[in-house]
Amino acid sequence: MTSEIILQAVVTGLMMGLIYALIAAGLSLIFGLMEIVNFAHGEHLMLSMFSSFWLWSLFGLDPLFSIPITILLLAFCGILTHYFLIRYILKAKMLIQICATFGLSIFIRSIAQLLWTPDFRNVDKPLLEGRIEVGSVFIGQPQLYASLVCLLAFIGLYLFVTKTETGLALQATAQDRHAAEVLGIPSNKMFAIGWAIGLGCVGVAGGMMANYFFIFTDVGINFALFAFVAVALGGFGSIIGCLYAGIIIGLVESLGGLLIDPSFKLLYVFVIYLLVVIYKPQGLFGRY
Amino acid sequence: MKILSVENLSRSFGGIKANDNISFEVEQGSILGIIGPNGAGKSTLFDLITGYTKADNGKVKFFEKNIFGLRPDKISNLGVGRTFQKLKPFADQTLLENVMIGAFVKEQNIKKARDKALEIIDFVDLIEKRHHFAKELSTGQRKRLEMARAMAIEPKLLLMDEVTGGVDQKTIPGLVDLIKKLKKTGVTIITIEHNINIIMEISDNVLALDQGKSIAFGPPREIQKNKQVIDSYLGTFDAA
Amino acid sequence: MESKLITAKSEPLWNTNNRVISIVCALVVLLFVLPLFGLNSFYLHLFIMIFMHAAMAQSWNVIAGFSGQISLGHGAFFGIGAYATSFFYMQYGITPWVSIFFGMFISAVFAVLIGIPMLRLSGHYFAIATLLIGISFQVVFQRWDLVGAASGLWVTMTPEDSWTALQFHSSKVPYYYVFLIFFLITFFVVWLLSRSKLGYRLRAVRDDPQAALSLCINVSNYKIIAYVISAMIMAPMGSLFAQYILIIDPDRVFNIEISIIVLLITVLGGIGNVWGPIIGASILIPISEYSRIYLGGTGGAVDLIFYGLILMIICIFRPNGLISFIPKKILERKKQR
Numbered sequence A: 001m002t003s004e005i006i007l008q009a010v011v012t013g014l015m016m017g018l019i020y021a022l023i024a025a026g027l028s029l030i031f032g033l034m035e036i037v038n039f040a041h042g043e044h045l046m047l048s049m050f051s052s053f054w055l056w057s058l059f060g061l062d063p064l065f066s067i068p069i070t071i072l073l074l075a076f077c078g079i080l081t082h083y084f085l086i087r088y089i090l091k092a093k094m095l096i097q098i099c100a101t102f103g104l105s106i107f108i109r110s111i112a113q114l115l116w117t118p119d120f121r122n123v124d125k126p127l128l129e130g131r132i133e134v135g136s137v138f139i140g141q142p143q144l145y146a147s148l149v150c151l152l153a154f155i156g157l158y159l160f161v162t163k164t165e166t167g168l169a170l171q172a173t174a175q176d177r178h179a180a181e182v183l184g185i186p187s188n189k190m191f192a193i194g195w196a197i198g199l200g201c202v203g204v205a206g207g208m209m210a211n212y213f214f215i216f217t218d219v220g221i222n223f224a225l226f227a228f229v230a231v232a233l234g235g236f237g238s239i240i241g242c243l244y245a246g247i248i249i250g251l252v253e254s255l256g257g258l259l260i261d262p263s264f265k266l267l268y269v270f271v272i273y274l275l276v277v278i279y280k281p282q283g284l285f286g287r288y
Numbered sequence B: 001m002k003i004l005s006v007e008n009l010s011r012s013f014g015g016i017k018a019n020d021n022i023s024f025e026v027e028q029g030s031i032l033g034i035i036g037p038n039g040a041g042k043s044t045l046f047d048l049i050t051g052y053t054k055a056d057n058g059k060v061k062f063f064e065k066n067i068f069g070l071r072p073d074k075i076s077n078l079g080v081g082r083t084f085q086k087l088k089p090f091a092d093q094t095l096l097e098n099v100m101i102g103a104f105v106k107e108q109n110i111k112k113a114r115d116k117a118l119e120i121i122d123f124v125d126l127i128e129k130r131h132h133f134a135k136e137l138s139t140g141q142r143k144r145l146e147m148a149r150a151m152a153i154e155p156k157l158l159l160m161d162e163v164t165g166g167v168d169q170k171t172i173p174g175l176v177d178l179i180k181k182l183k184k185t186g187v188t189i190i191t192i193e194h195n196i197n198i199i200m201e202i203s204d205n206v207l208a209l210d211q212g213k214s215i216a217f218g219p220p221r222e223i224q225k226n227k228q229v230i231d232s233y234l235g236t237f238d239a240a
Numbered sequence C: 001m002e003s004k005l006i007t008a009k010s011e012p013l014w015n016t017n018n019r020v021i022s023i024v025c026a027l028v029v030l031l032f033v034l035p036l037f038g039l040n041s042f043y044l045h046l047f048i049m050i051f052m053h054a055a056m057a058q059s060w061n062v063i064a065g066f067s068g069q070i071s072l073g074h075g076a077f078f079g080i081g082a083y084a085t086s087f088f089y090m091q092y093g094i095t096p097w098v099s100i101f102f103g104m105f106i107s108a109v110f111a112v113l114i115g116i117p118m119l120r121l122s123g124h125y126f127a128i129a130t131l132l133i134g135i136s137f138q139v140v141f142q143r144w145d146l147v148g149a150a151s152g153l154w155v156t157m158t159p160e161d162s163w164t165a166l167q168f169h170s171s172k173v174p175y176y177y178v179f180l181i182f183f184l185i186t187f188f189v190v191w192l193l194s195r196s197k198l199g200y201r202l203r204a205v206r207d208d209p210q211a212a213l214s215l216c217i218n219v220s221n222y223k224i225i226a227y228v229i230s231a232m233i234m235a236p237m238g239s240l241f242a243q244y245i246l247i248i249d250p251d252r253v254f255n256i257e258i259s260i261i262v263l264l265i266t267v268l269g270g271i272g273n274v275w276g277p278i279i280g281a282s283i284l285i286p287i288s289e290y291s292r293i294y295l296g297g298t299g300g301a302v303d304l305i306f307y308g309l310i311l312m313i314i315c316i317f318r319p320n321g322l323i324s325f326i327p328k329k330i331l332e333r334k335k336q337r
């Protein structure tokens, strides 16, 4: 085993990690806001990839150009989710909240299977194609751009939450929704915004991944699992924690796959999860 | 005979010394009242004695047996019952079921446990509410529920955190009478109480805490005259 | 006062409603004689699936409904049970009647091994960890050559129907009775559990672990006990299912959908209530089987659309499940309030 191969794995893991980070950030934002884990997160990701795919296959729009549409679609989807489901279960027991979003995930996935069959699809000849060689390391162009765009979106999200008025209002609601209400911040509106932004993040990630990933109805499951893990590692509700956690997961996945056995990638990530939540239950990094 | 002796018990949360070197002893069959302003460390002291919070250092002896560092369920098993300031009833279960869960500690047989639970529920004057869900009871009734549940394990020492706190004026005398009635059964009681009149009326000894420190310990008469206590606490009440 | 106490003590321990008891007894008898009326094999299959899923959901009810731990990976124990009987039969010729107990035992061991580290987790952390555990089992079995890896195990068929090998090719009726009896046993065990000291203590752990500690309840032990009991109820269902279909593979018996459906059935029927899983299974399974028949060709997952929809609707409108439609008075007579 040479150092080049390891370097290659590190680069691949890093690029993947940035994508995980953004997906997890969406999940974490929603959780921080209302203590609800969106178990349909993977299905939302799947929807964003399909949005990208259909915009390409029906209208010939390259995934790169359809990204804004995908983001808007997903944000809208987030608002719908909040309006039709989440707002009814805000006060319910945790079990009911879990079941509700679980139900949503089953619903979306099986509708997608009915409409689009479980076939694998992909976008043919997107604008972003091929790979570049840096030293001895090959970097796929779509992968590279996807991770860079995700990183940018992540920074944007972070600045939005910490610097803008709406972002601060979101934080206030996350900390104490009743106190925020008193200050004139309507929590229902904040929740809807949170869902829109949370799923908007997923829209970015899914839209960029449509360039190079197979698109099928179960595609979201593994991403969602990794996002759950990332959110737990980063400390539930922490956004910046997701960045580190996402990268850790990306690296564990690719290095574990390289050094041990690629078919057990999920297990390595799982072991990391267990170790962290057992020995450091508040997550590796603080809140915000 | 000493039922409980606490020596140099300390615990800090971050920078706050919630309990700072607290020592006292409790005579079997007596009532110890604990007073102190909010945040003085009273509830923390209960949590340390019952094992809910790990102490930084100190000693806790129950009947000469060292119980420092034991798990809460072990400590309750030795005969230390408690109630909680922030009430913790089993909300989705009836009053009877709540008390039965306590009664199972000493009674294996369901029918016997039920009958015993009913007796205790009768003792706390809630027999008519036995089939009500805990979440349907009023605050005063839930306080009685917690007392009944704790009594059901047949404790030798019972710690009660603000029995009269957060209930309306009318219900207080009934709860005080209940504490007195409890004492007659022979159980030793430590009670946290804000109402100074009640403390003076029922307790044999009083421990005054302020900012985590024990500032006075002794019979109620003496405590009432203690300058430090008057300054830090009693001053805010019309010293009765 | 005294007289009220005496009246209270003279109340029966359990308020039993004779009408309910007779209805239940009649139903049980009906279930036993049903095959005699010559049910066709679709209906036999339907009932078998209802029995199986009701028992599986009952298993989940023990851990989630009684002890309050939300497991999203309970399918793991179903898979262990399925593999145990098939593997020991094929490898060593051990009759499923014995290896059902192996499956239960192995499940129990895993429940302890998994349960101990999981004690430190609660809430979402616990749920996510169980989700990962369920999937990990699937991943491991997909790669494990000894048990056939991804292609699974094809149980050697006996030439004829055999009670020792628990294989019946000519009719589903024997399966019907086997599943029915296991279902009744499961139900009975959980019913006893819910009325036992253990059941009371588990519910205490569920409602408030802190308060439970003050009543001498070793919360950790009880959580593990619930996990073990639950696993031991789930495993035999996997074993029987393997005997029923005779071809098992990781995608089928470790499928995450198994973990989901047990949750769904329980929540639909009423969590924490012994009757909940039965009500849930009797409604969901027919929906699933019928939709497979009438809409099956189109994509396969039509029943799942209903599942998802029903689950969301229940969570919004009836978080206590369908059982909450039945007035308590009917289930338990004469609770003098």
Ligand SMILES: Nc1ncnc2c1ncn2[C@@H]1O[C@H](COP(=O)(O)OP(=O)(O)O)[C@@H](O)[C@H]1O
Binding pocket: B013, B016, B017, B018, B036, B037, B038, B039, B040, B041, B042, B043, B044, B045
């Ligand atoms: N779990 C905890 N974490 C941090 N601080 C705590 C915790 N428990 C208590 N404290 C702090 O310890 C001090 C004493 O609290 P407490 O014992 O509840 O007071 P009391 O019961 O006398 O009102 C308070 O300042 C409180 O904020």
Ligand SMILES: [Mg+2]
Binding pocket: B042, B043, B044, B085
């Ligand atoms: Mg207090």
